[in-house]
Amino acid sequence: MVEAGRSPNIEILTSARLEALEGKPGRFTASVHQEPRFIDDDKCTACGTCTMYCPMPIVDLFNERLNITRVPHIDYAQAVPTSYYIDPRACLRINYETCNLCAQTCTAQAIDFSQKPRELSLDIGAVILAPGFGRTDLSVLAKYGYGRFLNVVTSMEFERLTCASGPTEGRLVRLSDRKPLKKIAFLQCVGSRDETCGNGYCSSVCCMYAIKEASVAKEHDPDLEIALFFMDVRTQGKGFDAARERAEEKYGLRVIRARIPRVDQVDGRLALTWTTDDGKSCSELFDMVVLSEGLNAPKDAEAIAEIAGIELNHYGFCRTLVDSPLAASRKGVYVAGAFQGPKDIPESVTQASGVAAMASELLSEVRNTQTVSLSYPEEDKAIESEGPRIGVFVCHCGSNIAGVVDVDAVRDYAGTLPDVVFSRDTLYSCSQDALKGIATKIKGNRLNRVVIAACSPRTHEPLFQETLRSIGLNAALIEMVNIRDQCSWVHSQEPEAATEKAKDLVRMAVAKARLLEPLEKTTVDVSPTALVIGGGAAGMTAALCIAEQGFECVLVERSDQLGGNLRRLVWTMDGQEASKVLDDLIKRVDGHPMVRVMLEAQVKDVSGYVGNFTSSIVKGGQPVAVDHGVIVIATGGRENRPKSYKYGRNKRVLTQLELEESLAKGKGFLKNIKNIVMIQCVGSRGEDMSHCSRLCCAQAIKNALKLKGIKPNIRIYCLYRDMRTYGFSEDLFKEARKKGVIFIRYEPDRRPEVIERDGRIKVRVFDRLLEDEIDIFACLVVLSVGIAPGDNDALARVLKTPLTPEGFFLEAHVKLRPVELASEGIYLCGLAHGPKPLDESIAQAKAAAAKAAIPLAKGQAEVASTVSRVDKAACIGCGVCESLCPFNAIRLFRVNKRRKAETITASCKGCGICASHCPTLAISMGGFTDEAIMAQIHAFAGEKCV
């Protein structure tokens, strides 16, 4: 968010709404109405004086009405823009022309009551709709006693309660009497999968967020008892099942399968009554009930739809098709996030990148005509070369750090360390105003080395480096200490020891900072071609998208035809013929002048770095060298082949895809077939593979409905663990039940058995409702076998990238960088990333194409400055470094008849293996010199810095 706020090419209009949209793709005119903030964001320093003096209390909407704030306020310290605003509804000055206290006390003179609403007319090329989701209606919550019983809260409120900077500063208390909580219940599917309130769909995210909130609560108080009431446990995201199982085990969360109809209160405690699968009635008392509210369509969805001229689906979300999941019904209008359908953060972020690609395709001709680029002031070599003048900034992170670590003590301690000329604590170092403050302090005190004691450098170091660059200091002159993860989080129960450790870490960082040297940042030219590996739906979409954005693309496919798994699919979830989608894609790929398709080809070797890769692609036994700037991995996955359930031994045991293929051949296939048993989670979730394959439940139901459509009296039994028909697929699940498909849940420790006798097949399953084993005679057994990773090992070795334990490619960050690999210039989409249905693969392919196009469009790539350097005088040319470098980034060559090593800076990833093995210590790492690390170690031992 801060990054978006800092970009010179993003203008943020707050309190604004779209009033009209006219014109055509590429040339829209948008009328926007903007309400005034009454505080000038350029002048506001976010000091908070106005809030302090305002006499009018108002409920704090950001904190879910659990807190009181004042008319001029900021929602939270990291908000963008980091400026206060005035809520006009309760303001005495605006409504009664009295008061005016805030304006008088504002030293920055930022408060301006003369601001009027603005009507803007914007000339734009494309529109992206991302209004998010709406909240569950109060009438739905009221069914569970919300509003009547104080201790019934929504999950959003609970989220604020667990937040360190929230209304209770993270203390978990009952809202009725502020006493500590002992026992909490989470009720799932509130306002989701509930036809009585018109929300038949599944909100997809609540199961996982409830597990997260329960885990956070247990972290706060290990003695808490927590029960979660699920219908199905839908944690289908990548790595979610593993995380859920870990949480259940680590925190002892009770998972109860029941839907609670209502909440009752006795003497301030909340009574819940439910019935177990085997018919027992249970009741229990809780201190707090958390309603896991679902995601609704945005409140003003209809208005947006009318203004933007797009269609909504029957639940009021934006209507999209499986083969174009990001395009709204009007050309040039794209949609991302929960407005397209309920979804989690990774999918939202993916879609966001995806729509950026769509807009970029549309507007590729006019790229860079209206953008401005950020420039930094010249580095001030004079200050840099002075002796170290260190500034230490210790962050409170609200109470995230300060709640445990004594920040003031750490700050004062830092001030006593050698060469530290300035030390200061900040509430949120990463907030815009704090960054401004840090910049002024650095300038004012002529600081030339900075230590930030805050959170993780992985997420925040670039931000602080930017700050340094913006005032003419080299980005390498900063050292971060992670006193959040390493002190306040892990030692939350021992505040004193945590404070001592924070001091130790700061002392070490200061010791290192004294020896920091500026590093040069180099840029390399990018060869404007992309290599897309894999010609399935994802690969073709990515290739087309990159090509449409104006860059050449080489699409490498191992088999003799394009299509991948899509070739085997017959119908899409929304009933389109998959072959049409496929043919259309292939036609567009084949006809595109910028896409070069290489069939029966494999990538054997890749060398180089972002912007300058060279790959050796073997086609027909002949290696071909291809130069390219970026790589998109879309190698797909494959249908798992189970060994169990008589698969492969009895021809009447099929997979869902095989059933689909047979059905496509004609109705004759169903002659003499009366009973079909479908078994879910064959292979997935523990049998052959640990992960959930995400799409099998919806696929099984799609096929069951198809069967029922062809032959209505066919009997279908579906044996499942959790039906994970998330999002709008829930409608199909409901329809299948209506059409008489029988669903029987089984537990993983009592899996169904396929028994052959006298040429007949029966499936034996333990029915939990009957509490007995039942045998179902089956004419066909259809297995949901799940998605296994493709042969990713070889490619992963070539690209030197890690795989997940399941064998899929590992993204750089699950939530924030879902389509990028940790190595720069390599992107990921489709089944190679993890199992997912067609629409999600397509969206992800667009996202990968968007990311891949960034270096291509820039034409230059910055090379990381943390690279190794060889001291030629000390090098004896032994070659150990060359043999060990995993990136081929260090080479030996002759200088005056002596062998010397040299780093190929652009290839170097800065791992440091060479430096640690050099027998003469001739290699040092930028930012991590031997001297600096030794100084750090000495400082740890408490010795005076050498």
Next chain:
Amino acid sequence: MSRLKNNSCQVGKIVVFCCNYTTSVSTDTLREAGLIPENLDVKKLPCTGRIEVSALLDAFEQGAEAVFVAGCRSDECHNLSGSRRAEKRVGYTKRLLEELDIDPDRVEMFFVHRGETQPIVDAVREMTTRIAKLGQLHSI
């Protein structure tokens, strides 16, 4: 009348007649949480309209110190007038108790909101206070 069977209990026995829909929380749960006394006997009927005067008197004979009927609020009764019938019978029982020289406050009719547990717990408390005030019936 027979003696109270369990004299060790501090609070005398209370018998509650209520309909199937009155409360869903089990008495065990309420007892464990200390919300109702040990010596409380909940008898569920399909509808409180089913209650008979003899059953109320029988409860006393079986050792109850107090008896009450918890029926649905008159506008909420599944069977339209079930709880109002029960009210009439409780009134009649009150008169009979008076004739027997027993305080009519030992039997009572409560109308409770369906499915809510708080009113029942409150009613139990009310009857417990009454017993404490009236003294023991069965200890002669």
